[in-house]
Amino acid sequence: MKLTVLQENLYPALRTALKAISSRPPLPILNSFLLKAEKKEISIAATDLYLGMTALIAGVVEQTGRALVPAKLFTESVRSLPVGKLELELNDNTLHVSHPAGKIKIQCQPSAEFPEFPSPDGQQFQLEPQLVKDIDHYVSFSVSQDLTRQVLTTLLFKPTKQGLQVVGTDGFRLSVLTLADTALRFEDGQSVLVPARAFNEISSILKISHSGDKTNSPQDESSQATAGDELVRLVVSDQLKHIFFMVPNLEVSARIVEGQYPPYNKIIPKSFELETTLEVAELVDQVSRALVFARRSSNIVTWQFSDDELKISAQADGQGVFDGRVPLGSKVKAPVKIAFNGRYLHDLLARLNSDTVWFGMNDSLKPVMFKEPGNSNFQHVIMPFRLND
Amino acid sequence: MNQTSLSPAEVKVVWQQACAQLELELSRAVYNTWITSNPLTAVTFSQPNQADCVISCPTAFHASNLKKNLSDQLGSTLSNIIGKQAQVSFKVGTPVTSQPQSAAALDQQPARPFSSVSPRVEDLFSESTLQMTALDRAAVAARQAGLRPDFSFENFAVSTTNEMAHAAATAVSQKPGIAYNPLFLYGGVGVGKTHLMHAIGNNILHNHPDNTLIYCTGEEFTNQIVSAIQTKRAIKFKEKYRSTQVLLIDDIQFIAGKNAVQEEFFHTFNALTQQARQIVLTSDRPPQEIHLLEDRLRSRFEAGLMIDIQQPTFELRTAILLIKAKASQLPLSMDMAQLIASKVDSARKIEGVIKLIRSAVEFQRRQLDAELIEDVLKTEANHRPTQLKVTPQDVLRAVANHYHVKQTALKGKRRVKSLVTARHVAMYLFKEELQLSLVEIGRWFSNRDHTTALHAVRKIEREILRDTQIQRDVSALRMSLTAVSR
Numbered sequence: 082m083k084l085t086v087l088q089e090n091l092y093p094a095l096r097t098a099l100k101a102i103s104s105r106p107p108l109p110i111l112n113s114f115l116l117k118a119e120k121k122e123i124s125i126a127a128t129d130l131y132l133g134m135t136a137l138i139a140g141v142v143e144q145t146g147r148a149l150v151p152a153k154l155f156t157e158s159v160r161s162l163p164v165g166k167l168e169l170e171l172n173d174n175t176l177h178v179s180h181p182a183g184k185i186k187i188q189c190q191p192s193a194e195f196p197e198f199p200s201p202d203g204q205q206f207q208l209e210p211q212l213v214k215d216i217d218h219y220v221s222f223s224v225s226q227d228l229t230r231q232v233l234t235t236l237l238f239k240p241t242k243q244g245l246q247v248v249g250t251d252g253f254r255l256s257v258l259t260l261a262d263t264a265l266r267f268e269d270g271q272s273v274l275v276p277a278r279a280f281n282e283i284s285s286i287l288k289i290s291h292s293g294d295k296t297n298s299p300q301d302e303s304s305q306a307t308a309g310d311e312l313v314r315l316v317v318s319d320q321l322k323h324i325f326f327m328v329p330n331l332e333v334s335a336r337i338v339e340g341q342y343p344p345y346n347k348i349i350p351k352s353f354e355l356e357t358t359l360e361v362a363e364l365v366d367q368v369s370r371a372l373v374f375a376r377r378s379s380n381i382v383t384w385q386f387s388d389d390e391l392k393i394s395a396q397a398d399g400q401g402v403f404d405g406r407v408p409l410g411s412k413v414k415a416p417v418k419i420a421f422n423g424r425y426l427h428d429l430l431a432r433l434n435s436d437t438v439w440f441g442m443n444d445s446l447k448p449v450m451f452k453e454p455g456n457s458n459f460q461h462v463i464m465p466f467r468l469n470d
Numbered sequence: 471m472n473q474t475s476l477s478p479a480e481v482k483v484v485w486q487q488a489c490a491q492l493e494l495e496l497s498r499a500v501y502n503t504w505i506t507s508n509p510l511t512a513v514t515f516s517q518p519n520q521a522d523c524v525i526s527c528p529t530a531f532h533a534s535n536l537k538k539n540l541s542d543q544l545g546s547t548l549s550n551i552i553g554k555q556a557q558v559s560f561k562v563g564t565p566v567t568s569q570p571q572s573a574a575a576l577d578q579q580p581a582r583p584f585s586s587v588s589p590r591v592e593d594l595f596s597e598s599t600l601q602m603t604a605l606d607r608a609a610v611a612a613r614q615a616g617l618r619p620d621f622s623f624e625n626f627a628v629s630t631t632n633e634m635a636h637a638a639a640t641a642v643s644q645k646p647g648i649a650y651n652p653l654f655l656y657g658g659v660g661v662g663k664t665h666l667m668h669a670i671g672n673n674i675l676h677n678h679p680d681n682t683l684i685y686c687t688g689e690e691f692t693n694q695i696v697s698a699i700q701t702k703r704a705i706k707f708k709e710k711y712r713s714t715q716v717l718l719i720d721d722i723q724f725i726a727g728k729n730a731v732q733e734e735f736f737h738t739f740n741a742l743t744q745q746a747r748q749i750v751l752t753s754d755r756p757p758q759e760i761h762l763l764e765d766r767l768r769s770r771f772e773a774g775l776m777i778d779i780q781q782p783t784f785e786l787r788t789a790i791l792l793i794k795a796k797a798s799q800l801p802l803s804m805d806m807a808q809l810i811a812s813k814v815d816s817a818r819k820i821e822g823v824i825k826l827i828r829s830a831v832e833f834q835r836r837q838l839d840a841e842l843i844e845d846v847l848k849t850e851a852n853h854r855p856t857q858l859k860v861t862p863q864d865v866l867r868a869v870a871n872h873y874h875v876k877q878t879a880l881k882g883k884r885r886v887k888s889l890v891t892a893r894h895v896a897m898y899l900f901k902e903e904l905q906l907s908l909v910e911i912g913r914w915f916s917n918r919d920h921t922t923a924l925h926a927v928r929k930i931e932r933e934i935l936r937d938t939q940i941q942r943d944v945s946a947l948r949m950s951l952t953a954v955s956r
Contacts, residue, residue: 107503130531197538199530252593270725287667321530322562336562343595347679348603352610447602448594464594 082146082171084118094136095156102152103129113149115195118142135332147192201325203318210280217284219258224277225251232340235274255462279335283326353441365430367405371395373401375423382423387416419445420466476513487551526563533560579585607679615685621668635777639666643673646748650775656753657779658945660818661751683716688724692731712741722751727762736920765813781941787811794824858903858955869896897932
């Protein structure tokens with residue numbers, strides 16, 4: 082195997098593929114990338130047997146071949162090199178990387194032992210990049226990171242009468258995005274639990290290439306540059322219980338999670354004692370200020386509605402307090418106090434696209450709801466803190 | 471061996487033997503990754519000398535690689551153990567090894583706080599949150615349907631006169647569409663038909679907040695049809711009524727004699743009962759007594775459970791008084807409740823009396839005692855709702871019809887028991903509704919003495935408080951008199 086690539090093309094691909102490498106893999110060879118040089122394309126593949134990723138790299142192949150390279154060592158060593166041409170050559174299970182700055186030799190393993198990737202056959206769909214971006218923007222941030230509750234680490238794709246609902250929750254907050262007109266209709270109206278990890282990789286690739294459109298230098302006209310406008314191919318295999326996302330330079334596949342998604346529809350409040358509309362910019366600023374203090378004590382940010390004003394406050398135990406005010410559009414019927422995890426508020430408010438945000442609540446222990454006025458497709462629910470006093 | 475498959479226990483034994491062999495043949499990492507997490511889950515014998523073995527894999531990665539690398543080895547090992555040619559297939563199924571892990575993790579969760587960042591945040595999907603939002607939703611749904619929240623089973627007093635109705639209503643509200651369908655409640659004014667109907671609705675929504683429910687009166691149903699036809703939205707009306715999961719119609723007797731409305735109701739009724747959707751109806755009289763009701767409707771009503779709610783007895787009235795007093799936070803004693811119950815005959819009037827007492831206590835700052843109650847009852851008596859405008863002949867005709875006796879016999883001298891009761895009731899109504907003098911009353915009934923009339927009136931006044939039959943008779947007569955009243 083012999084090939085030439087640019088460091089600035091190779092490193093991002095390695096960094097992406099590294100996300101599929103488990104910290105404690107069941108097999109030692111799963112600590113490695115499969116580097117494949119074929120006639121027309123160079124690819125890097127990695128898997129932990131649940132998530133699989135294959136990234137394509139632009140480059141020139143002189144001699145085809147395969148190598149099983151230790152993932153972390155390879156990535157770190159490539160990162161350490163300055164941008165420029167890299168020559169990669171495999172000799173006797175040793176990968177030679179040559180760069181004007183220095184030479185690297187990495188011991189490889191026989192590539193035959195690397196697991197085969199499942200082949201994508203099943204229901205085929207095409208996703209608009211905008212749809213992927215919307216899901217990423219409105220839903221992904223609510224998904225749990227806690228691996229002990231696997232179902233909550235997924236995005237639920239559920240067909241409903243109103244359209245396809247994409248749901249994410251970590252058990253304390255909930256995002257529901259309803260997509261009224263989408264071609265995404267699974268067979269038999271089934272719901273699919275997609276590991277958020279896999280989805281996030283695809284959406285971040287779309288993001289990189291999208292921003293890349295504006296900033297990249299003309300010389301870097303790899304396939305990445307066009308990915309922002311390309312459709313995302315989606316394959317759902319019922320038989321293999323596997324889902325595949327494909328953009329031109331990356332393929333991510335993952336095991337579909339099986340399990341009971343929490344009854345999210347049941348906890349979305351339907352009526353509200355207090356409804357108001359707030360200025361987003363002002364609110365984000367005040368919440369950020371409150372967070373400076375809240376961060377030092379469990380992130381508690383208190384909202385007090387009284388008359389035509391919202392008081393936002395937070396305190397750091399024995400260190401200091403913050404008090405801020407936001408005017409309300411209308412008067413509230415009765416004063417209410419409610420406390421939130423300030424991080425949840427900030428996560429939501431900072432990503433809203435609208436100038437104002439609609440807020441509805443019942444009492445200080447019940448879930449509250451946020452919506453963008455003029456966007457009935459997005460609902461966000463947050464569970465408040467239980468106040469002691 | 472005629473077996474077509476191995477039992478789960480046998481499969482387990484086979485797999486254990488296979489594991490023992492494979493463990494020796496394979497390296498530890500390979501064995502752990504590809505064998506232990508991919509167990510044999512089924513063995514079937516489709517042909518005499520062949521065993522179809524199914525291996526369950528946690529992911530498609532496992533399935534495709536087992537197939538590629540270890541299929542032959544698994545096949546030969548299993549063939550040796552089972553003693554038949556093993557055909558191995560790989561299926562992606564529930565991850566077996568990770569399952570107990572995650573279950574254990576879930577068990578541990580209550581022990582540690584849910585999240586280190588937010589120690590006092592209740593889980594969004596905790597039992598209490600789900601319950602709380604369910605209650606809220608039920609309340610919203612009930613409000614939208616027009617159900618009164620205070621009409622619940624908890625504050626419905628039960629005694630012999632209405633225990634059947636209460637039991638049936640409870641059963642219906644717990645198993646809508648299954649227990650009794652349709653449920654037909656009938657009885658005079660103020661016996662609690664509407665209360666029970668609201669309670670059924672409230673309870674169904676409480677248990678299933680997402681159920682669709684329509685509550686309306688027979689009159690509203692009629693008006694809606696008329697306006698739907700006028701505005702050419704009949705289809706929408708039909709969709710609305712025929713897709714509901716629970717239909718509650720109060721005072722269904724109102725649709726009698728209105729052909730188009732009965733027709734529409736008939737189809738709605740059929741559509742709903744076919745899908746086992748619950749229907750509850752109330753009426754002031756049983757279906758067979760609703761005049762101008764189409765026979766097909768009558769027979770359908772009769773096919774369900776029909777329950778008669780009778781006028782409340784003295785004890786029940788006392789119980790109702792105590793419940794209502796408690797609801798409006800009046801510390802009414804048992805003696806006072808009994809005093810009122812002995813003077814007031816319908817449950818609806820009880821509500822009025824309670825309101826009067828409450829306003830006297832709240833606004834006039836009066837002491838709640840027997841004297842106050844006497845005063846209130848006096849004013850209540852003066853406030854007699856509407857004066858019936860009927861002639862003595864009307865009363866005689868109504869009473870004679872009700873008791874199935876001849877008017878002449880009623881006025882005559884015979885003293886058969888059935889005649890006597892009817893005659894007494896007639897005299898009572900002459901006094902109560904027509905305010906005739908005792909002498910005059912006597913004159914209407916074959917020139918009887920005014921003391922006879924007095925005796926009759928007093929007797930009925932006494933009995934009306936104790937005897938449910940008399941109560942029902944009198945209230946039914948009042949109702950039919952109201953109908954002919956000008």
